Amino acid sequence: MLRESISMLHEYRRDYIERAGFTLLEETETEILVGRWKPLTPEVRSLLETYHGKRVHSTVVDPADPAVRLTFPQPDRSNTAPDDFDPGAEESVALAGMGRRTRNLPPGEELLRRLLGAAVEQDASDLALWKAGPYRWRCTIRTGGSVRDLVELDERPARTVLRLLKLNGGLDLMEERLPQDGRIEFPWLPGRAIRIATVGDPRGEALALRFLDRRPRCLGALGLRPVHMARILTVLAGAPGLLVCCGPTGSGKTTTIAAIAEIVARTGRKVVSVEDPVEYRVPGVLQLESGGQDHRYLPAALRQDPDVLWIGEVRKRSHIRPLMEAVLSGHLVLTTLHAEGTVGVVQRLVNLGASEQLLRQHLTLVCTQRLEGNPPRLNASIGGEFDGSALVRSGN
Structure with a gap:
């Protein structure tokens, strides 16, 4: 019965x-x-x-x-359960129209593959999963700089996907409150890597994924205009200084900097990076993953005798001193910054403690970029045509 x-x-x-x-x-x-x-x-x-x-x-x-x-x-x-029970029925209903099912997979892995596959097919740069209500989770993707819903999941399938991603990313499954970061490479997503970040919120746990190419794209394939390409190559061949790539989230800042770092490495110069986490594996570059210990890894990177220092992102005051020390000691420094335009870069660096006088002398080039259109295309502008003193004065 x-x-x-x-x-x-x-x-x-x-x-x-x-x-x-x-x-x-x-x-x-x-x-x-x-x-x-x-x-x-x-x-x-x-x-x-x-x-x-x-x-x-x-x-x-x-x-x-x-x-x-x-x-x-x-x-x-x-x-x-009865013999004819389909354990993936609920997930299949939720993901109807999101690609073909794969046979002989557990329902949780089937759901995970279809979610990530749908995001990649739509050329998404990011995927987010978080609890939006007592009994529902939202899954969104970012395409072309804008966020939209991918699917809504119930509690059980959402938590299954969350645990599978944490497991594959080497994260602590029992930790649901403190931030965690990792990297995933699935064999069924060829040519792709995934950066995973989790953090707790009052309703549960939130997850964010960033989709990455396993190899960085060459600079010429990013869609930069020839005049911008020429300006960047001129700066790389010239005197040391600070090169900053800025723009909103998901605009491809790290992709551009990684492509620039690969060009520099091919010239025989030694490039050392400090990243958290490492997003692209760049041939010829010594890449250090700081794990949140930037204050220790940045001085360590300078002791590795680099010609070029690549800082993944300038986020806090503790980054400014080693950054400026590297510039003053004759290094080319590459980095990214969340800012809008050249003036925004200067204002942000000054607010973090950078010297206005040093920026006048050593801020060599600012590349401002964003993704626009459908499919998204890179729209970049180069701020290096202006001299540093004008930039600082306009930012005051």
Whole structure:
């Protein structure tokens, strides 16, 4: 009788749940919370405990409330399910139209592959997953600099995807509060790497992915205008100084800097980078992953006798001193900055503690870029045509 009820639950899921008068609200590793608008009979309670293998708690809800969704995710223990049960049914409904299914995969991995595959097919630079409400998670992608929804997931499949990504990224599965960063390379995403970052929020855990090419693209393939290419190459061949690439999130700043670093490395000069984390593996470059210990790795990088220092991103005051020391000691310094335009770069560096006088003398070139259009194309401008003193004065 119990097996027949479980079979009915799968085959006529919504009808059965509505007649029994309950829906699943939340699930943990050891317990489930059921919302009910009818008395929870001993038979139904036994069914739920057998189906999930967990203790059942219930609370009264109003089925007319839009926040109460009729959901019933799949169990962890497959030996309680009927032979014809499809454990990926709920995920398949959520991802209908997002590509073909792959046979013989666990439902969690199937869902993960289809999510990432859909993001890559749409040329997304980022994917984010976070809890947007009591029983739902939002999955969004960034394409061409704008964010849009990819799919909405229920609690159980969303947490399954989150755990799989943390596991593949080498993150601590038990840590759901403190920030964590890592890197993933899936064999079924050839030519792609993924930067993963997680952090806790009051409702749960938020995840962000950045899609990367495993090899940086050459500078000539980025869509820069010939005049900009010529200006960058002139700066690289000239005197040491500071070259900054700036723009909004997802505009390709790191891609541009990595391409520049590869050009420099091919000339025989020694390039040392300090990044957190390393996003592109650049041939001929000594790349140091700081793991948040920039104050230790930046001086260590200078002791590696570099000709060129590549700082992944200038974010705080502790970056300014080693950056300016490198410039003053005759190094070319490459970095990125979240700022809008050349004046914004100067203002940000001054606010972080950089000397105006040194910027006048050593700020060699600023490349401002953003992605525009559909498909997204790089729109860049070079600020090196202006002398440094004019930049600083206009930023005051």
